[in-house]
Amino acid sequence: MGDLRRSLASLLALLLLSGCETLAYYAQAIGGQLELMQRTRPAGKLIADPATPQGLRERLALALSIRDFAARELGLPDNASYRGYAGLDRPYVVWNVVAAPEFSLEPVRSCFPVAGCVAYRGFFAREDAEHHAQRLRAGGHDVYVYGVAAYSTLGRFDDPLLSTFIGYADAELARLMFHELAHQVVYVKDDSTFNESFAVAVEREGVKRWLAATGRTAELNAFLAAQRRREEFVLLLQAVRSRLKTLYGMPLSAQVMRERKRVQLEALRSILKSNPRFSSVEPNNALLASFSTYTQLVPAFEQLLAEEGGDLGRFYAKVRALAASEPSSRGPLSARRP
Secondary structure (H helix, E strand, O other), rough: OOOHHHHHHHHHHHHHHHHHHHHHHHHHHHHHHHHHHHEEEEHHHHHHHOOOOHHHHHHHHHHHHOOOOHHHHHHOOOOOOOOOOEEEOOOOEEEEEEEEEEOOOOOOEEEEOOOOOEEEEEEHHHHHHHHHHHHHOOOOEEEEEEEEEEEEEOOOOOEEEEEOOOOOHHHHHHHHHHHHHHHHHHHOOOOOHHHHHHHHHHHHHHHHHHHHHHOOOHHHHHHHHHHHHHHHHHHHHHHHHHHHHHOOOOOHHHHHHHHHHHHHHHHHHHHOOOOOOOOOOOOHHHHHHHHHHHHOOOOHOOOHHHHOOHHHHHHHHHHHHHHHHHHHHHHHHHHHHO
């Protein structure tokens, strides 16, 4: 109870820093985080409890073994994160809302006292996310709303394993845990693309090493094949994004630009239909902005890891140095390609 009270005091301090117009948003964020903390139970105790369903015990045991691998072999933080479990009565822990202006691929940023400015805004209730999205659409923005199975508190709290992802396929479970733990290694305020691209690079390397170390050759081959398909998909999205970026820089009337944008988004719709996960997603600037956040710098980070001979310790040190530099000094990273 003492830890919960201290955490509550910390969260309330953040609430008091915000203005009236953001008070409701911080209130739901605090309530959602407290719910997770109150529902979390030590995974080890749940595994030992005969009342815990056998399937859940097996998934928790696997997750803990992945957690140990992350700390021992990947140099990720060895703390209490992902050593507890919380069951939720919803498919996602939060829903993120990404918005972009009608003629821009730059996401509208939301700024917070701890996390800094990020390219999305998260809500613990889908209704709240949709309500916020509707306000943004009414203001003329393109909007993308999507569910998120996990998020990182950057080590400020002990992030738990959740029912929203504990049932994922083994490689996906490992991927998600490595990604979220990577945010505890390096996190730069006001640079979502740097943060997410770094975490994606770590998750990809981590899953490859974990599958190889556990002798899952078939799963490793399937994972690598899935990564190649994803890269091909991302390249198609990047081509549309590049054309739209050029279009938005032209001195055209809003009517003409709107029509040319429609043509490009129809091309994007065809691409999305080729991927079952995104076949029903509405193509727009916000969707492209979200993809860019998670993929733009991944090749550069992977090249940096290769230059360090695959040594994750040296790689993290290089990334921390980049993170500590001025934003303008990180520019060369975006120009690096294999």
